[in-house]
Amino acid sequence: AKESGGGQFSFYEPEMDEKIERRRQLGAELHGALERGEFQLVFQPIFRLADERITSCEVLLRWTNRRFGAVSPAEFIPIAEDSGQIVEIGSWVLFQACQAARDWPAGISIAVNLSPIQLRSANLPAVVARALDQSGLPAGRLQLEVTESVLLEDVDASIAALEALNRIGVCTTLDDFGTGYSSLSYLTRFPFQTIKIDRSFISDLDRSPASIAIVQTVVDLAAKLGMRTVAEGIETEAQLAQLRRTRCDAVQGYLLAKPMPANMVGAMLAGDALE
Ligand code: C2E
Ligand code: CA
Ligand code: CA
Ligand code: CA
Secondary structure: OOOOOOOOOOOOOHHHHHHHHHHHHHHHEEEEEEEOOOOEEEEEEEEEEEEEEEEEEEEEEEEOOOOOOOOOHHHHHHHHHHEEEEEHHHHHHHHHHHHHHOOOOOOOOOEEEOHHHHOOOHHHHHHHHHHHHHHHOHHHHEEEEEHHHOOOOHHHHHHHHHHHHHHOOEEEEEEEEEEOOOOOHHOOOOOOEEEEEHHHHHHHHOOOOOHHHHHHHHHHHHHHHOOEEEOOOOOOOHHHHHHHOOOOOOOOOOOOOOEEHHHHHHHHHHHHHOO
């Protein structure tokens, strides 16, 4: 800390400058990243607990930059959101994802993450409809995942956007449930078909009675409201056993399958369908 003019301390953190500089450079590298073919999609299977078959796959975006190498979505998505580039990148993901899923067995759907910026964009339903049209994927096989934090900023607009997606036949999923500030009562206001229970509740499921109670409450409430539940981030057999007891509909996590490239997931789905 250095003493500044008014006798107050200002904190100078070199790491802070480095972070800002890295963020700036990543933002610059995001320009042209699509054209340079630096993005790749990976797919993580989601399994129904009733019969242990794959019900859908979540698409996760990967970026390998010419200068920075592999950059995690947790780092670059917020940068792309701030610059607005997420709209173009998000549309690309949607088109590629629908195209990949078209070749899968008919019962398997695809789950695509939507940025709040995309949800707020007026032409989202048109972009989604075009992705479905061009790929030939039936609307009922596309699920769009939205995180809870964005919904409360403008409740009426969020409901309208989700309803517009439902109207073209696309299913909506409330992602990361439990991490935001919304109360359970909000669930009844938003038109979601699926609730995805956040990994933070799953990770201490085998040692925390509170987490067990929370997950059970969410699963029971969702069932009463006619919604499906998916638990994410399953890493241990104990967590899986506990989720079976709660009668959660579906599970996703490293224990069952890691995110994988299109050709590998295609082979896995073909094998699963023949069994
Ligand atoms: P998310 O939507 O909650 O996705 C789940 C994240 O958990 C993924 O991280 C996935 O690889 C990871 N995961 C899956 N199973 C396990 C597990 O058993 N244990 C642990 N520890 N992690 C697990 P990833 O791929 O790094 O993505 C991070 C976040 O970046 C995503 O969180 C999502 O919010 C965002 N993201 C990824 N792809 C896209 C995209 O195409 N569009 C948008 N808007 N956001 C994306
Ligand atoms: Ca997600
Ligand atoms: Ca999630
Ligand atoms: Ca998340």
